[in-house]
Amino acid sequence: MQWRELGDQPCSFSRTLAVIGDRWSLMILRDCFMKVRRFDEFHDRLGIGRPILTDRLKKLVDNFVLTKVAYQQHPIRHEYRLTQKGLDLYPVVMAIVHWGDVHMADRKGRPLLHHHLTCGHDFDPVLACSECRAEVGPREVTIRPGPGARNAVHLPPAAAPAAPRRRRVKAA
Amino acid sequence: MQWRELGDQPCSFSRTLAVIGDRWSLMILRDCFMKVRRFDEFHDRLGIGRPILTDRLKKLVDNFVLTKVAYQQHPIRHEYRLTQKGLDLYPVVMAIVHWGDVHMADRKGRPLLHHHLTCGHDFDPVLACSECRAEVGPREVTIRPGPGARNAVHLPPAAAPAAPRRRRVKAA
DNA sequence: CACGACAGTTGTGAAATAGAACCCTGGCCG
DNA sequence: CGGCCAGGGTTCTATTTCACAACTGTCGTG
Numbered sequence: 001m002q003w004r005e006l007g008d009q010p011c012s013f014s015r016t017l018a019v020i021g022d023r024w025s026l027m028i029l030r031d032c033f034m035k036v037r038r039f040d041e042f043h044d045r046l047g048i049g050r051p052i053l054t055d056r057l058k059k060l061v062d063n064f065v066l067t068k069v070a071y072q073q074h075p076i077r078h079e080y081r082l083t084q085k086g087l088d089l090y091p092v093v094m095a096i097v098h099w100g101d102v103h104m105a106d107r108k109g110r111p112l113l114h115h116h117l118t119c120g121h122d123f124d125p126v127l128a129c130s131e132c133r134a135e136v137g138p139r140e141v142t143i144r145p146g147p148g149a150r151n152a153v154h155l156p157p158a159a160a161p162a163a164p165r166r167r168r169v170k171a172a
Numbered sequence: 173m174q175w176r177e178l179g180d181q182p183c184s185f186s187r188t189l190a191v192i193g194d195r196w197s198l199m200i201l202r203d204c205f206m207k208v209r210r211f212d213e214f215h216d217r218l219g220i221g222r223p224i225l226t227d228r229l230k231k232l233v234d235n236f237v238l239t240k241v242a243y244q245q246h247p248i249r250h251e252y253r254l255t256q257k258g259l260d261l262y263p264v265v266m267a268i269v270h271w272g273d274v275h276m277a278d279r280k281g282r283p284l285l286h287h288h289l290t291c292g293h294d295f296d297p298v299l300a301c302s303e304c305r306a307e308v309g310p311r312e313v314t315i316r317p318g319p320g321a322r323n324a325v326h327l328p329p330a331a332a333p334a335a336p337r338r339r340r341v342k343a344a
Numbered sequence: 345c346a347c348g349a350c351a352g353t354t355g356t357g358a359a360a361t362a363g364a365a366c367c368c369t370g371g372c373c374g
Numbered sequence: 375c376g377g378c379c380a381g382g383g384t385t386c387t388a389t390t391t392c393a394c395a396a397c398t399g400t401c402g403t404g
Contacts, residue, residue: 011202011272012272016275023189026185075349092271095264103257104184106320109318111182111321116304116312125300128307137259140288140290145283149283221363221364247370356395358392360389366383366386373378
């Protein structure tokens, strides 16, 4: 399977990866949330090759995650800003950062602290249920096909009992 | 910058990407959360080349995201299971899925629904503050260096006022 | 009018990938 | 007891993508 086929799957995860699922797109987005906006600034901070940066920025703009805004005429210069669609990636970025904080920090601790202006505390991002606000873990969730399901390929065995695990151990 | 250098940066985001930041690792993880465990099952569902699958599974095992468990002797066969470190990636996966649900679903709607067993409702994952439980958006958060910071490279201009944006428009 | 800032484009060689084919272990089947 | 099958890989090659360096072009300024 190639990159471009990913976006055609009936799976929100694949479709998202088709847009932001490569190393540089995600690094660019991280910087976007840190108020980085200009080509050279991305280039300097990321240590990325210019052609790749051009390509990724273009893809993100084409997918409406970023938008190009002129910040001056003479010569015309643009900066890249997050759209609402891009801003909505904040939970993804925060979840990734938090996992790194917990599992990949060195002895000295996490490189950054996040401060919640609304409540005034340093905080960790938590995955919560939109209905009951409790923290949600993988064990407390089941999935079933939604209106956009096209087939059962992406459902787990538990939700698709028609395809039981055929193990060839002793029985069967 | 190459892949392997990513993990050395003083940035939780980069370090996380060094472990899970490629297309196939993330797709494998998605399937892990859907109870997929075996080599051939990953292979069939993902449409991935066997050599790449071998490589990615090995990397995930080396990074303690997955662990290899024998499920039978004679011949010995293993399955891949999420470790706690791997299970902790649930918020990342859910955040990605949710973004896809909101922004990449086709007319028919989202392919999967998530049901929270604890409260009994279908739900959306929400990024909440660990301290006040309110939903958190990018505008309500500031960041500052933590104990593991090595330099200011990864801080935004707002948090590193020593490096003001030098724009060369009219003034300056 | 040379120089520097910004924002790219064009090359070229090095690395990663896709896809098919092959290998190994050990049951099971006739 | 020879062949076949399943599971889980490894080897091989052609293609794609990437990294890195150099070059282009527009202005504005000294």
